[in-house]
Every structure is written in structure tokens, then in C-alpha cells.
Amino acid sequence: MNRPFNFSAGPAAMPEEVLQQAGAEIANWHGSGMGVMEMSHRGKEFISIYEAAERDFRELMAVPEDFHILFMQGGGWGENAIVPMNLSQGGAIDFVVTGGWSQKSFKEAGKYGQTALAASGEAGGFTDIPDPATWQLRPDARYLHICSNETVHGVEFQTLPDLKALGSSAPLVVDVSSHVASRPIDWSRVGLAYAGAQKNLGPAGLTLVVVRKDLVGQALTICPSAFNYELVAKNDSMFNTPPTYAIYMAGLVFQWLKRQGGIAAVEARNIEKARLLYDFIDASPFYVNRVAPAHRSRMNVPFFLADESRNDDFLAGAKAAGLLQLKGHKSVGGMRASLYNAMPLEGVKALLAYMREFELRHA
Amino acid sequence: MNRPFNFSAGPAAMPEEVLQQAGAEIANWHGSGMGVMEMSHRGKEFISIYEAAERDFRELMAVPEDFHILFMQGGGWGENAIVPMNLSQGGAIDFVVTGGWSQKSFKEAGKYGQTALAASGEAGGFTDIPDPATWQLRPDARYLHICSNETVHGVEFQTLPDLKALGSSAPLVVDVSSHVASRPIDWSRVGLAYAGAQKNLGPAGLTLVVVRKDLVGQALTICPSAFNYELVAKNDSMFNTPPTYAIYMAGLVFQWLKRQGGIAAVEARNIEKARLLYDFIDASPFYVNRVAPAHRSRMNVPFFLADESRNDDFLAGAKAAGLLQLKGHKSVGGMRASLYNAMPLEGVKALLAYMREFELRHA
Numbered sequence: 001m002n003r004p005f006n007f008s009a010g011p012a013a014m015p016e017e018v019l020q021q022a023g024a025e026i027a028n029w030h031g032s033g034m035g036v037m038e039m040s041h042r043g044k045e046f047i048s049i050y051e052a053a054e055r056d057f058r059e060l061m062a063v064p065e066d067f068h069i070l071f072m073q074g075g076g077w078g079e080n081a082i083v084p085m086n087l088s089q090g091g092a093i094d095f096v097v098t099g100g101w102s103q104k105s106f107k108e109a110g111k112y113g114q115t116a117l118a119a120s121g122e123a124g125g126f127t128d129i130p131d132p133a134t135w136q137l138r139p140d141a142r143y144l145h146i147c148s149n150e151t152v153h154g155v156e157f158q159t160l161p162d163l164k165a166l167g168s169s170a171p172l173v174v175d176v177s178s179h180v181a182s183r184p185i186d187w188s189r190v191g192l193a194y195a196g197a198q199k200n201l202g203p204a205g206l207t208l209v210v211v212r213k214d215l216v217g218q219a220l221t222i223c224p225s226a227f228n229y230e231l232v233a234k235n236d237s238m239f240n241t242p243p244t245y246a247i248y249m250a251g252l253v254f255q256w257l258k259r260q261g262g263i264a265a266v267e268a269r270n271i272e273k274a275r276l277l278y279d280f281i282d283a284s285p286f287y288v289n290r291v292a293p294a295h296r297s298r299m300n301v302p303f304f305l306a307d308e309s310r311n312d313d314f315l316a317g318a319k320a321a322g323l324l325q326l327k328g329h330k331s332v333g334g335m336r337a338s339l340y341n342a343m344p345l346e347g348v349k350a351l352l353a354y355m356r357e358f359e360l361r362h363a
Numbered sequence: 364m365n366r367p368f369n370f371s372a373g374p375a376a377m378p379e380e381v382l383q384q385a386g387a388e389i390a391n392w393h394g395s396g397m398g399v400m401e402m403s404h405r406g407k408e409f410i411s412i413y414e415a416a417e418r419d420f421r422e423l424m425a426v427p428e429d430f431h432i433l434f435m436q437g438g439g440w441g442e443n444a445i446v447p448m449n450l451s452q453g454g455a456i457d458f459v460v461t462g463g464w465s466q467k468s469f470k471e472a473g474k475y476g477q478t479a480l481a482a483s484g485e486a487g488g489f490t491d492i493p494d495p496a497t498w499q500l501r502p503d504a505r506y507l508h509i510c511s512n513e514t515v516h517g518v519e520f521q522t523l524p525d526l527k528a529l530g531s532s533a534p535l536v537v538d539v540s541s542h543v544a545s546r547p548i549d550w551s552r553v554g555l556a557y558a559g560a561q562k563n564l565g566p567a568g569l570t571l572v573v574v575r576k577d578l579v580g581q582a583l584t585i586c587p588s589a590f591n592y593e594l595v596a597k598n599d600s601m602f603n604t605p606p607t608y609a610i611y612m613a614g615l616v617f618q619w620l621k622r623q624g625g626i627a628a629v630e631a632r633n634i635e636k637a638r639l640l641y642d643f644i645d646a647s648p649f650y651v652n653r654v655a656p657a658h659r660s661r662m663n664v665p666f667f668l669a670d671e672s673r674n675d676d677f678l679a680g681a682k683a684a685g686l687l688q689l690k691g692h693k694s695v696g697g698m699r700a701s702l703y704n705a706m707p708l709e710g711v712k713a714l715l716a717y718m719r720e721f722e723l724r725h726a
Contacts, residue, residue, distance in 0.1 A: 004397075006396070006401055011401060011404060011607055014400055020390060026383075027379055035377065037382075038376050041374060043688065074436050074441075075603050077588060108588055204400075225440060240440035244568070249400070
């Protein structure tokens with residue numbers, strides 16, 4: 001079956017074999033006589049699905065035992081409030097803003113704590129990451145928040161900052177939504193990481209939260225019970241009914257990642273995919289990417305035609321060539337190719353072939 | 364294909380033809396080259412799915428135009444906090460507690476407003492609904508909350524209370540999670556109704572909120588943006604990434620309900636299903652249901668064996684006979700048969716045949 005290549009920034013392409021497996025067992029999971037959507041979340045069938053998903057993610061990402069893995073709802077926008085309700089205690093929260101997502105997180109957290117910018121890339125149009133040595137870290141900060149991959153602006157931390165080395169004892173909170181499971185995470189530098197599932201993990205409506213156990217248990221009283229990490233952790237993510245089908249789909253993706261050789265193997269392919277596209281863009285006068293090379297995202301590659309009057313032509317031709325959802329985010333314009341784990345190398349090659357052909361036709 | 368009958372209280376059985384349709388198009392929706400899980404929520408394909416779901420629900424349930432229909436996340440437990448954050452303004456909130464769910468809602472709302480019990484069925488073990496004429500309604504209440512069908516205790520309002528006739532101008536907030544779309548709703552008596560999808564509408568992880576437009580726009584400042592009805596309504600439920608696949612599945616269920624003849628036809632079948640089961644239980648000395656007949660739920664029928672030492676035998680035999688998930692909620696014990704829209708009359712007849720046979724064998 002020949003499917004088009006889907007470059008959506010999220011919800012995004014999923015591995016075809018995962019979709020086919022889900023389709024085959026949609027009304028009868030493993031002879032249970034029930035589809036996964038129809039199972040009580042407290043029954044042994046679903047519990048086995050949940051436990052396998054938790055175990056596989058922990059193994060894939062080498063999450064240490066002193067971290068909870070929570071399966072929640074509300075996405076990144078939800079966590080923008082849920083994190084400060086759980087961790088801020090109404091105190092100081094520092095932010096490094098490197099694009100649209102960390103900016104949203106910064107604004108939302110102001111409802112729950114004393115927020116301040118430690119650094120911002122806004123003056124440069126979010127094409128760079130301010131050097132951690134210049135960050136203004138407050139000694140009383142309850143945590144420091146970053147977004148380690150900015151989906152809209154295509155800016156990625158290639159290394160997580162080492163706050164201890166910068167003289168801070170604040171835990172690092174990281175929004176990893178759009179590059180989770182695309183590369184390893186150095187958990188020794190992390191207090192909490194969260195990810196909306198709809199980019200690299202599964203369907204929209206599931207949020208994964210990985211939080212160091214000692215940070216849990218200090219929620220503000222106005223924190224809704226359903227979003228209180230302590231209650232969620234104590235109940236193995238079943239304090240309320242979890243998004244069971246999305247957990248099942250994420251679990252199938254985790255199994256697929258293991259079959260791909262695990263995160264190291266997947267990362268190697270992601271490096272190769274991104275290198276091909278950036279090298280091509282940099283070598284062409286027809287296309288441009290404005291992000292500082294050291295901070296370019298492997299997952300989300302925004303680019304522009306030098307002549308933007310050809311944007312609509314480019315998108316129409318791409319669609320006809322089986323290359324879907326390449327339009328850039330409205331706040332940035334131009335194009336964006338998202339190269340999540342499920343995007344095969346062949347998809348990137350097909351995109352390059354089309355870009356080359358379009359350039360030859362119009363240059 | 365012969366599937367067992369699944370009596371789960373939720374997540375619960377879905378119509379088999381809905382599951383088969385979803386399975387068939389899981390990797391390629393209507394020739395788009397994408398599965399629904401893979402679509403940008405801002406693309407025209409998903410927008411068309413969302414708009415059809417909203418329109419079909421409005422038509423099925425005759426929701427007037429002065430109500431928003433919102434597709435959100437967080438389930439009933441989420442709404443226990445989200446409703447008071449949006450509607451209480453920190454003022455008085457009255458509750459009528461008729462079972463486990465309204466009791467949870469009552470406790471959670473205390474974080475956000477001045478809660479008080481207008482009435483409670485707790486003294487009678489939640490087997491009855493206190494007469495509305497006896498409810499203690501405060502004149503300054505921002506709203507009055509009820510749960511119109513208690514999933515655990517099997518207690519259902521057969522008519523929504525008319526607060527105006529009781530001398531109150533407070534809007535009525537109704538948790539309709541476990542009987543939504545099983546019967547009509549008299550919207551003239553409702554300010555806000557919400558439902559977790561995982562009983563009668565679709566997969567867990569989707570919450571439907573139907574709210575009168577004039578009640579929106581007064582959220583507490585600590586209300587997370589993702590759960591602020593005004594922001595969600597202004598953005599047609601796309602303020603943040605919605606649970607796209609769950610919306611699609613709910614949309615397929617709405618289409619199925621229309622093919623069944625709409626809510627009136629579905630209600631007639633639900634009445635017949637419940638009547639068969641209650642009549643059988645009442646006629647047998649071997650089984651008992653303790654809820655006052657006038658307030659028995661059509662959707663969730665808790666019952667007990669007169670000899671509870673046979674519970675495990677009963678459940679094992681039921682499973683062998685293809686009757687799944689009949690165990691009662693742990694807080695009540697015994698058995699529970701949930702007869703949601705997707706449970707066919709044949710399922711109830713099969714349950715009765717088994718109960719009759721088990722009784723004959725053991726009486």
C-alpha cells in the first residue's frame with residue numbers, strides 16, 4: 001500500500017504497521033471479545049496494556065526508578081497550568097523563552113507563580129538559543145522551564161542545560177512534546193519532562209509526564225484533583241478514567257520503536273534525515289532556513305522560498321506529489337517539514353526530489 | 364461475527380459497525396492518504412469531521428443555538444473542578460448528592476466556591492432521590508449541581524428538576540455522563556451539562572460540555588486556559604489540540620444513533636431493555652435491586668444475589684456464557700449490568716436467560 005508522506009507538525013503521521021495492527025484488532029483485542037476502547041480501565045486486559053506501555057517507555061528512554069511516568073490529559077496547554085499548580089508553591093519560576101511554545105508556557109504560569117524571564121530569543125526572531133552562561137537564574141526559583149524543541153520555530157536544544165553547573169539548584173522542567181523519543185534524555189539534568197503525545201507518541205488527547213518523585217506532593221490547593229501529580233501517581237494514572245485508547249496506541253508505538261532498534265537507532269536515522277534536508281536547503285539559493293545551525297531542530301524544519309509568491313504553487317505541487325501538510329505555522333509563514341520518528345528516510349528523499357524539481361522549474 | 368455482550372460501566376461497549384468502520388479507514392480516511400489520528404486538527408479534513416460531529420450532536424439532542432457544544436478533555440473528574448472554576452465566581456454553589464459521582468463533585472467544588480448540600484440521599488444508602496420540594500436552595504447560589512444518572516448507585520432522575528418552579532434563579536449544572544444520548548434532555552431547565560464520552564458516546568479522553576452562552580466568560584483567574592470555556596468556545600474547541608480521534612469516534616456514534624432512528628427511538632429501546640431486567644429481578648427471590656422503583660436507572664442496573672457467597676460462581680459462569688464485566692463497583696459490591704445504547708436487546712435477553720438458568724441451578 002502506497003501512502004503519501006505526511007509532514008504534519010501534529011497530530012502527525014504514525015507508523016503504518018502500527019495503524020494496521022490497531023485496525024485489525026479494533027473490535028477484538030487478543031481474543032478478549034472486546035476492542036480496547038470498550039475495556040474497563042480497571043479490568044485485567046487494560047491493566048496489562050497500561051503496564052506494558054509504562055514499562056516499554058521506561059526501558060526505551062532509560063527513565064530512572066526515581067521518576068514517575070504519568071499518563072494524563074490536557075496536552076501542552078494543559079501542562080502550562082498543571083506544572084506550576086503542582087510545582088511552583090506560588091513562588092518564583094524562571095523561564096527561558098526560545099519560541100512560541102515556551103512563550104505560551106511563560107504567560108500561563110504567571111497565574112500561579114512569580115514568573116520571570118531568565119533569557120529570551122525573541123529579539124532575534126527565535127532563531128537562536130541564548131547561551132546558558134548568560135541566563136539570569138534566581139536563587140529562589142522553584143524551577144526553570146524550557147521547551148527543548150520548539151515545534152513552530154524549529155529551534156532545538158542539542159544538550160539540556162546543566163543547571164547545577166550554572167550554580168542553580170532549581171529543578172529543570174522541560175516541554176519535550178515535539179522531540180520526545182527521537183533522542184535520549186539525560187535524566188540527571190531533569191526534574192520534570194512532559195509531552196503531548198500527538199507528535200512522536202500517538203494520538204492527541206494523551207500527555208506523558210515524567211516527574212522526579214521528590215517533586216511530587218506540593219500542589220496548590222486550587223489544583224484540580226484530576227491534574228494533581230500526587231493523586232495521579234498514587235493511582236497508577238487511574239485516579240480518573242485515563243484516555244485508554246490513546247495509551248494503547250502509544251504502547252504500540254513504543255513496541256514499534258523497540259523493533260526499530262530502540263532510541264539510539266532511531267536517533268541515528270533522525271540525524272540523517274535532518275542532515276539531508278538542511279544540507280539541501282543550505283546549498284540552494286531558492287530555499288532558506290534562518291535558524292542558527294547549532295540549534296536547528298531535527299524534528300521540525302521551517303523553511304522559506306526565496307520568492308514567497310510561489311508558496312501556493314509549491315504546496316499544490318507537493319500535494320500532487322504525495323507530500324502532505326507542508327504549510328508553515330501561521331505565526332511564521334513559509335513551509336515546515338516535520339520529520340518525526342514515523343517519517344521514513346524515503347519521505348525526506350521524496351521531499352528533496354520535489355524541492356529540486358520545483359527549483360529547476362522556477363529558478 | 365459473534366461478539367460477547369459487554370456490560371462494562373465505562374469505558375463501555377461500542378456499536379460493532381462503528382468499530383468496523385473505524386478499523387477499515389484507520390490508515391486512510393476517505394481517500395485522504397491519512398488516518399484520522401494523523402491529521403492536523405487545523406486541516407480541512409479534520410475540520411469537516413469536527414463540524415459534522417458538532418452538528419449531528421446538536422441535531423440528535425435538539426441543543427438550542429444559545430448553547431455552546433464544547434469538545435474537551437479531563438472527564439468527569441476534570442469537570443468537577445472545571446465547572447466551578449468557570450461558573451462559581453468563588454460564590455455559593457448548591458449540591459444535591461444522590462450517589463458516588465455527585466458526592467465527588469461536591470467535595471471537589473469546595474476548592475473553588477462556598478459549597479453546601481441542598482439535599483442528600485446518603486442516609487438511605489443512595490437508593491432514592493430526595494423530593495425537590497424539600498431541597499434547601501440558597502438564593503445567592505451561582506448554580507445547583509446534580510448528577511442525573513449515578514453510574515455506581517444506579518439512581519436516575521427521570522425528570523430534570525425545574526429550578527424556576529422551585530423559586531430559584533440558579534442555573535442547573537448536570538453531570539449527564541452515564542446517560543447522555545440515551546433519552547432527550549429538556550434544555551429549558553439546564554444551564555450546563557457535561558459528559559465523559561466513555562459510556563454512551565465514544566472513547567475515554569473526550570468530555571462533552573454543553574453550556575448556555577450567557578454563562579460563559581466569568582472564569583476565575585486561576586482557571587487554566589485550556590479549560591476556560593470562553594477560550595474553548597471562541598476557538599471552536601481548538602484552543603488547544605483536541606482529542607481528535609475520540610471526536611471522530613464520537614462522530615461515528617452520532618451517525619449510528621441517527622441510523623437507529625434518533626434519540627426517541629433509542630430511548631424506547633432503552634426503556635424496554637431496562638424494564639425486562641428490573642421486572643425479572645423484582646419477580647425473583649434470588650436477585651435483588653434496592654433502588655426505589657421511580658428512580659431506577661435505565662443505564663446502570665446494580666443488583667445482588669440473595670446469597671452473596673455465590674458471586675464468584677455467578678461471574679465465572681457469566682463470562683463463560685459470553686456476558687462480560689458484570690462485577691459491581693467496589694464501593695457497592697454485587698453485580699452491575701450497564702445497558703448503554705450500544706447494548707442490544709439480545710444482550711439483555713441473554714443476560715436474563717443466564718440469570719434464570721443460574722437461579723434454577725442454585726435456588
